[in-house]
Amino acid sequence: MFSKRSRRAIGVAAAVVTAFGLAACGNGGSQAADGRVHVTFWQQKFEDYQQAWFKENVEAFNASQDEITVDLQVVPADTWEQKLQAAQAAGKQPDVATTNYGSIKPGVAEGKFAPLDELLPAEAFDDVKENVAPFVTVDDQHYAYPMLVEPSTVLYYRTDLAKEAGLDPDSPPETWDELLEWSKALTKGDVKGMTVASTAADLSWSSWGLQLNACGYLPIADDWSAGRATEPCFADLANFYKELYQEGLIPQQPKVAYADGQPYGEGEVAMMQGGSWVVGQLKNDFPDVVDKTMVAPFPSIDGDLTKTTATLGGWTLTLDSKSEAPEEAARFIEYLLAGDPEIMAGFFKETGYSKYTVRDSVDEVLADDPEASADPFMAVISDEIVPYGQAEPAYPYDIAMALGTALESAMKGTTDVDGALQTADDAINDVIDKQKLAGAATD
Numbered sequence: 373m374f375s376k377r378s379r380r381a382i383g384v385a386a387a388v389v390t391a392f393g394l395a396a397c398g399n400g401g402s403q404a405a406d407g408r409v410h411v412t413f414w415q416q417k418f419e420d421y422q423q424a425w426f427k428e429n430v431e432a433f434n435a436s437q438d439e440i441t442v443d444l445q446v447v448p449a450d451t452w453e454q455k456l457q458a459a460q461a462a463g464k465q466p467d468v469a470t471t472n473y474g475s476i477k478p479g480v481a482e483g484k485f486a487p488l489d490e491l492l493p494a495e496a497f498d499d500v501k502e503n504v505a506p507f508v509t510v511d512d513q514h515y516a517y518p519m520l521v522e523p524s525t526v527l528y529y530r531t532d533l534a535k536e537a538g539l540d541p542d543s544p545p546e547t548w549d550e551l552l553e554w555s556k557a558l559t560k561g562d563v564k565g566m567t568v569a570s571t572a573a574d575l576s577w578s579s580w581g582l583q584l585n586a587c588g589y590l591p592i593a594d595d596w597s598a599g600r601a602t603e604p605c606f607a608d609l610a611n612f613y614k615e616l617y618q619e620g621l622i623p624q625q626p627k628v629a630y631a632d633g634q635p636y637g638e639g640e641v642a643m644m645q646g647g648s649w650v651v652g653q654l655k656n657d658f659p660d661v662v663d664k665t666m667v668a669p670f671p672s673i674d675g676d677l678t679k680t681t682a683t684l685g686g687w688t689l690t691l692d693s694k695s696e697a698p699e700e701a702a703r704f705i706e707y708l709l710a711g712d713p714e715i716m717a718g719f720f721k722e723t724g725y726s727k728y729t730v731r732d733s734v735d736e737v738l739a740d741d742p743e744a745s746a747d748p749f750m751a752v753i754s755d756e757i758v759p760y761g762q763a764e765p766a767y768p769y770d771i772a773m774a775l776g777t778a779l780e781s782a783m784k785g786t787t788d789v790d791g792a793l794q795t796a797d798d799a800i801n802d803v804i805d806k807q808k809l810a811g812a813a814t815d
Contacts, residue, residue, distance in 0.1 A: 406441070407439075408437075408438075408439055408440060408441045409439055409440050409441070409697050409700045410440075410441050410442075410443050410697075411440060411441070411442045411443065411467045411468060411697050411700050411701045411704055412442075412443050412445065412466040412467050412468070413430065413442050413443065413444050413445070413466060413467065413468045413469070413704065414445050414447055414456070414466035414468070414469045414470070415444060415445070415446050415447070415469075415470050416446075416447055416448075416449055416452050416470045417446050417447060417448045417449055421722045421723070422719075422722070422723075423446060424722075425718070425719055425722050426444065426446075427444065429708055429715060430442050430444045430708075433704055433707050433708065436707075437703075439700075440700045440703065440704070442468075442704050445466070456469070460484075463694070465692050465694065466692065467691065467692055467695040467696075467697055467698075467700075467701040468689055468690070468691060468692070468695075468701050468704060468705060469689070469690055469692070470519075470687050470688070470689060471485075471516055471687070471688050471689070471690040472685065472686065472687055472688070473507045473508070473518075473684070473685060473686055473687075473688065473763055473764060474685075474763075474764045474765075474766055476507065476508055476510070476515055476516050476688065476690070477510055477766045478766055479515070479690070480510045480515050483693055484690075484692065484693055485515040485516065485690045485691060485692065485693055486515070486691045486692065486693045486695065486698055487513040487514060487515055488513075488514050488515065488516070488517060488691060488702060488705070489513050489514055491691070491698060491699060491702035492514075492517065492702055492705070492706050492710060493706075496517070496706060496710035497514055499710070499731045499732055499733050500518060500730055500731060501729075501730055501731070501732065501758075501759070503684075503758075503759060503760075503761065503762070504518055504521060504684070504730045506763065507684070507686075507688075507763045508688055515690065516688035516689065516690045517688055517689050517705050517706075517709045517710055518686065518687075518688045518709070518730040519686065519687045519688055519689065519709050519716075519719075519730065520686045520687060520719075520720075520727040520728060520729070520730060521684040521685070521686040521727070521728050521729075521730055521758060521761065522647055522648045522649055522684065522685050522686050522726075522727055522728065523581075523647065523648045523682035523683075523684055523728070523753060523757045523758060523761050524577070524578055524580065524581055524647050524682050524683045524684070524685060524764075525578065525581045525582065525645055525646075525647065525670045525681050525682035525683075525757075526645075526646060526647065526648055526650070526667050526668075526669075526670065526682065526753060526757060527544060527545075527551075527643065527644075527645065527667065527668045527669065527670045527671065528633070528636055528643065528644040528645075528646055528650060528654075528665055528666075528667055529541070529544060529554075529642065529643040529644075529665070529666055529667075529668070530558075530636075530642045530643070530661075530664050530665060531664055531665070531666055532664045533558055533563070533642040534554075534558070534642070537557040537558050537560075537642075538557065539554060539557055539558070541666055544666070544668040544671075545671045546671050546672065546675045546677060547671050547672065547673070547674065547675040548612050548671055548672075548673050550671060550675075551566070551643075551671045552612075552615060552616070552619075552621070554566075554643065555616065555619075555621040555622075555643065556619070556621060558642035558643060559620065559621050559642075562640070563639065563640065563641065563642055564620075564621060564622055564623055564640065564641045564642070565621045565622075565641070565642050565643060566616060566621050566622050566641060566642070566643045566644070566645070567622050567623055567626065567635055567636065567640075567641040567643070567644050567645065568613065568616060568622055568630070568645040569630040569645070570613075570617060570622065570623075570626055570780065570783065570784075571626075571629075571780060572773060572776040572777040572779070572780040573629075573773075573776065574629055574630035574631075574776070575613075575775075575776035575777075575779040575780055576769070576772040576773045576775065576776025576777075577683075577764070577772055577776070578630045578645070578647075579609065579613075579775070579776065579779060580683040580764060580765065580772070581670070581680055581681045581682040581683050581761070581762075582609055582612075582670070582681060583606070583609060583775070584679075584680040584681075584683070584762055585672055585673055585679050585680055585681045586605045586606065586608050586609045586673050587603065587605035587606060587609075588605075590765055590767075590771075590775075591603075591606060591771070591774075591775045591796065591797070591800060592767060592771055592800055592804070594813060595810065595811055595813050596767060596804060596809040596810060596811065596812055596813040597804065597809075597810040597811060598801060598804065598810075599774075599796070599797040599798075599799075599800030599801045599804070600797070601774070601775055601778065601793045601794075601796040601797040601800060602790075602793050602794055602797045606775070606778075606793055607789050607790065607793060608673065609779070610778065610779055610782040610783065610789045610792065610793065611782075611789060612673075613779055613782065613783040614782050614783045614785070614789065616783070617783040617784060618783070618784075618785060622641070623635065623640065623641065630645075630646070630647075631646075631647060631649070632653070633646050633650035633653045633654060633658075634653075634657075636650070636654075636658075636661070637653065637654055637657060637658030637661050638658070639661075645670060647685075648726060648727065648728065648753055648757075649726055649727070650726075651667075651724065651725065651726035651749050651753075652723060652724045652726030652727075653726075655724045655726070656724070662748070665748075665749075666748070666752075667748075667749045667752050667753060668752060668756075669681055669682075669752075669756050669757050669760075670682065677756065677760075678760055679760065680760050680761060680762050681757070681760070682757055682760075682761045683761060683762055683763065683764045683765075684758065684761035684762065684763060684764070685764055686727075686730070689705045689708070689709055691705065710731075713731065713733040713734045713736070713737045714737060716729065716731065716734045717734050717737040717738055717741065717744075720734070720738060720744070721741075721743065721744065725744060725747045725749065725750040726749075728750075728753060728754050728758050729754070735754070738750070766813075767809070767813075768803060768807060768809070770799075770803045770807075771800055771803055774795075774796045774799035774800050774803070775796050775800075777792075777795075777796065777799075778792040778793050778795060778796035779792075781795075
């Protein structure tokens with residue numbers, strides 16, 4: 373999937389084509405009248421600062437080359453799939469494209485991406501963090517180069533409200549039981565102690581990290597041959613959500629989706645389960661709250677904070693398997709994502725340190741940057757959450773929705789926990805049967 377953050381990408385305007393002398397919207401590699409090889413690069417539209425960063429660095433790459441020009445096309449998120457599929461059907465797909473982690477392995481199975489191992493130096497992949505490398509690897513070959521990760525689950529909490537409630541902000545909760553106790557202590561008047569996802573659509577993906585935390589696996593067998601949503605660990609997770617909701621510790625009718633930190637920023641809740649992207653939202657929209665906020669790994673079911681609580685979404689660059697200029701396209705990928713670590717360090721600075729590195733060398737540059745080192749959130753998320761994150765699952769999203777629906781039903785009491793999980797398991801097995809998933813796992 374995208375990462376979920378990918379679904380939050382800003383995509384309202386029409387496609388913007390940069391003024392780099394775009395030779396064609398199709399598969400590049402052609403030598404134009406200017407005597408240069410043109411590589412087409414399609415980039416899904418993100419926040420404005422990202423657009424500026426991509427534009428600046430594509431221009432810098434082009435200026436550094438005698439024989440290659442990268443032609444950048446920015447495509448709104450809401451038309452991305454349609455335009456890409458149409459281009460592929462016409463044989464005019466881009467040479468390079470932004471691709472989320474969840475699309476890598478299915479794309480490899482469909483023959484969409486070219487392996488990069490013979491095109492990029494080995495040290496480029498040696499630089500990738502150990503737990504991120506598998507996200508772009510199939511059968512020991514790398515089919516994308518990662519750009520960033522965004523943990524889906526971080527605990528945000530108000531230090532001032534914690535002190536008022538007699539809690540130590542320097543010792544945040546580490547177990548689910550401790551989180552429940554903090555939530556009770558912080559629930560006062562119109563302020564709820566906590567906010568988490570509470571609709572099937574949000575629970576379907578935001579709970580992946582906690583599913584892995586409770587069970588060590590997701591609600592489908594590793595080979596996708598059968599559901600396993602009825603195993604007791606999923607009931608533990610459902611009961612955790614149920615207690616938060618039925619004890620009135622979280623908003624009963626949230627105004628925004630899980631991805632939005634507005635209720636926390638406006639002081640409606642004292643703690644929040646939110647993705648790392650909320651860091652940027654708080655800095656931009658609620659700067660007065662930043663100095664009163666600390667972050668921590670989301671509590672673990674048993675207090676072991678080395679267990680996964682967050683999946684890692686994010687973006688990569690992929691090389692189309694039918695590209696007519698694979699070497700030139702790979703040279704651009706190497707320049708932008710795998711070359712001088714200062715380039716990517718500049719990107720993370722532009723994000724307000726709300727997205728996180730995938731390369732050890734970039735970490736080293738940021739560690740020497742006084743501004744990055746002083747950021748109140750970066751070290752915790754980079755050092756205590758990202759290293760233990762796992763990839764988002766590649767199975768059909770119907771599987772995720774089945775479990776998300778069960779969690780919502782259980783937490784709100786419309787169905788008892790066991791009944792909700794049995795319904796989910798039946799739905800998962802139905803998807804497996806209808807989509808012939810048994811044995812088709814891409815992980």
